[in-house]
Amino acid sequence: MAVIDLANPTRFLTLVDRVLPWLAGVTALVFAYGLYRVLGAPDDYQQGATVKIMFLHVPAAWLGMMGWGVMTVAALGTLVWRHPLADVAGKTAAPIGAAFTFICLVTGSLWGRPTWGTYWVWDARLTSVLVLFLLYLGMLALYWAAEDPNRSARAAAILALVGAVNIPIIKFSVEWWNTLHQPASIMRAGGAAIDASILIPLLIMALAFTLLFFTLHFAAMRNEILRRRVRSMRIMQARSA
Amino acid sequence: MSPFLALLARDMRLAVRVGGGALMGALFYFIVVAMMPFAIGPDLNLLARIGPAILWLGALLASLLALDRLFATDHDDGSLDLLMMGAMPLELAVAAKAIAHWLTTAVPLIVITPVLGLMLNIDMSAMGWVALTLLAGTPALTFIGLIGAALAVALRRGGLLLAVLVLPLTIPVLIFGVAAANAAIVGPAPFGPPFTILCALSLASLVLGPVAAAAALRQGLE
Numbered sequence: 018m019a020v021i022d023l024a025n026p027t028r029f030l031t032l033v034d035r036v037l038p039w040l041a042g043v044t045a046l047v048f049a050y051g052l053y054r055v056l057g058a059p060d061d062y063q064q065g066a067t068v069k070i071m072f073l074h075v076p077a078a079w080l081g082m083m084g085w086g087v088m089t090v091a092a093l094g095t096l097v098w099r100h101p102l103a104d105v106a107g108k109t110a111a112p113i114g115a116a117f118t119f120i121c122l123v124t125g126s127l128w129g130r131p132t133w134g135t136y137w138v139w140d141a142r143l144t145s146v147l148v149l150f151l152l153y154l155g156m157l158a159l160y161w162a163a164e165d166p167n168r169s170a171r172a173a174a175i176l177a178l179v180g181a182v183n184i185p186i187i188k189f190s191v192e193w194w195n196t197l198h199q200p201a202s203i204m205r206a207g208g209a210a211i212d213a214s215i216l217i218p219l220l221i222m223a224l225a226f227t228l229l230f231f232t233l234h235f236a237a238m239r240n241e242i243l244r245r246r247v248r249s250m251r252i253m254q255a256r257s258a
Numbered sequence: 259m260s261p262f263l264a265l266l267a268r269d270m271r272l273a274v275r276v277g278g279g280a281l282m283g284a285l286f287y288f289i290v291v292a293m294m295p296f297a298i299g300p301d302l303n304l305l306a307r308i309g310p311a312i313l314w315l316g317a318l319l320a321s322l323l324a325l326d327r328l329f330a331t332d333h334d335d336g337s338l339d340l341l342m343m344g345a346m347p348l349e350l351a352v353a354a355k356a357i358a359h360w361l362t363t364a365v366p367l368i369v370i371t372p373v374l375g376l377m378l379n380i381d382m383s384a385m386g387w388v389a390l391t392l393l394a395g396t397p398a399l400t401f402i403g404l405i406g407a408a409l410a411v412a413l414r415r416g417g418l419l420l421a422v423l424v425l426p427l428t429i430p431v432l433i434f435g436v437a438a439a440n441a442a443i444v445g446p447a448p449f450g451p452p453f454t455i456l457c458a459l460s461l462a463s464l465v466l467g468p469v470a471a472a473a474a475l476r477q478g479l480e
Contacts (some may be wrong), residue, residue, distance in 0.1 A: 081343050096477070151426040158422045163413050170478035172409045176423065179405055179470055186459075 026242050029102060035237045044228040049227045058080035070128040073220055076226035078122040081149060083230065089181040090154070092174035102238070104170035105245075107177060109237035115153035115232060120144055123228060126206065145188045152180050155158015166245060261346040262354050262443070269358030273330075279324045283363035284370055287320040291374045299363040302379040309378035310388060310439030314432055316369055316374075317392055318399060322421055324363045325403040328355060329411040338411075338453030338475070348472040356404045356467065380443060386447065387442030393454060395435040397461040402427050408471035412478020431459055 018089030055072045083190065087110040094103025125143065126136045159176060271281040294312045295305060307311075331337040332355075341351045368389055375385045406424035413419070437452035 068364045092328075148426050148429055155426060158419055159409070159413070162419050168413060170476065172412050172474060175405070175470055175474045175477065176409060179427065179466075182466065183430075184425050187426075 021250060026102065026163065030239060030242060037232065037239070039103055040228065040232045047228055049219040049226040051115050051195075051218060053222055058215050067131050068129060068215070070124050071215075072222045074121060074124040074128060075219060076223040077117045077124060079223060080211045080230050081114055081118030081121050081146065083227075084117060085152075085177070085180065087113065088177040091105060092181075095123035095170055095174040096178075100240075104174070104189070105167070105236070105238050105241045106165050108166075108235060109241050110175075111153060111156045113233050113237065115150065118146060118150045118153060118228070119162050122150060126147055141157070141188075145184075148187050149184060152184070156180070161214060165233065166248075167171065177185065225240065262350055263346070265338070265341075265346075265351055265354040266358050270356050270362055273358065273362035279327055282364055283324045284366035286323050287316045287367045288370060288374065290316040291378070294378075295449040306379040306381070307374065307444075309380045310391075310443060311436050312378060312471060313371060313374065313388065313392070314395075314435045314439065317364075317396060318425075318432060320367055321364060321396060321399040321403060322380060322424060324359070325407045325420055325424070326410070328353055328359055328404065328407040330407075333411050342475065349468045352404065352408070352471045353464075353468040356400055356471075359404075360397055360400040364400060365393075368392045368396065379426040383445040388439045389433050391438045391442070391453060394438075394453065394460060395431050395456045398431045398463045399428055399457070401460075401463040402431070404467045405473045405474065408474035409478070412474050431456065434459065 051072075055069060058069075058072075060068060088107045091103045091110065093108065094100040107197030123144075125146075129138070130136050156173060156176060159173050160169055163172070291312055294316075298304065298308070321448060329338060332341070342348055344351070371389045371392055373387045376382070379390060399479055403420075403424050406420045406427075409423060410420045432450045434456045437447070440451060441447045441449040441452060
């Protein structure tokens with residue numbers, strides 16, 4: 018089945034109905050295995066049991082950024098190919114990405130209290146994630162402000178692209194500040210700096226959270242399509258009444 | 259006269275005449291900066307230390323204030339539709355409007371900055387450099403705000419939505435603007451690197467802003 022076949026929302030809905038239970042099941046299984054591995058992972062010699070927060074914090078940070086990536090691809094789909102489902106995908110990715118970014122901020126804050134001795138510092142990484150969260154909130158505000166979903170679609174797509182250009186700039190600009198958060202320790206030259214006993218559960222949890230992201234995203238897309246159908250039915254009903 | 263210059267002159271005339279908002283931004287800037295010592299206290303040493311941050315925040319808020327008017331009035335009276343149908347590329351028309359906006363709102367603000375710096379106890383010898391950072395950075399604020407103004411008018415919503423959309427995007431400008439101003443006043447970091455990055459941000463937004471804003475107008479008002 019080609020991507021263009023999915024342009025038909027009805028066909029997309031039947032596909033989602035078929036795939037979603039399996040996706041949800043696989044997500045639950047990977048989560049169960051990941052949590053089992055997390056409970057079996059050793060405590061950090063310095064941080065003790067608080068290192069377990071990482072298994073929630075790091076995947077949430079990755080997915081918060083991936084959410085904007087999904088929105089950027091969807092924005093191209095809206096503006097370039099006028100794909101009818103692209104706006105649905107972008108609109109529904111925004112709250113999910115915002116939620117993961119929020120989880121990242123909250124867990125990071127709770128992790129920072131025992132290890133750094135403070136809930137919040139104005140450090141480069143924390144600040145850039147906070148700005149990402151603010152951009153998500155702006156995007157949600159844009160969707161709330163528009164009455165007609167077709168009108169908000171293009172505007173949101175342009176904002177998503179502008180944000181995609183700006184996020185690296187914001188990231189590098191705040192990197193100028195003196196920084197407390199550790200630098201990247203998994204995707205770096207020379208291999209990961211984490212022991213395998215912690216790295217492997219982390220990667221499994223990251224996979225589980227990514228599957229969760231897509232499960233939620235597909236479900237939200239289905240709901241959005243149905244919501245728009247209800248809206249147009251109401252308009253037709255009002256017109257004929 | 260080329261269409262570009264004609265539009266520029268028209269927008270500037272509209273801004274300085276009755277009902278235009280040319281000096282409103284500078285007045286707002288003056289009031290915001292003058293309010294700060296009431297909130298912080300009249301400690302001159304403290305004011306000197308945070309003076310550049312106050313000036314930059316004031317300039318950022320003042321540039322937001324007038325953005326609403328950039329397209330809204332033209333949209334209300336229909337002249338925006340004429341611009342969109344005209345022979346001049348919409349990107350160029352939008353850029354002309356933004357430059358006129360910058361000349362009428364940002365330039366007066368930069369002109370009064372030395373006086374305000376005096377009130378904030380900023381070293382006189384560094385005052386020229388602080389004004390220079392504003393001169394280099396405010397075009398970026400205007401051209402980033404241009405995108406937000408186009409999005410807001412396309413959605414027929416102005417005001418707070420505009421601020422929510424634009425403010426997070428201006429963070430790099432604020433960081434490098436204050437960094438350059440601080441470097442000029444107290445050092446010890448060199449003035450050059452943050453200042454050149456500030457110029458780069460302005461130049462990049464000068465190119466990207468009109469393209470994105472024209473796209474937003476075309477998509478939103480078709």
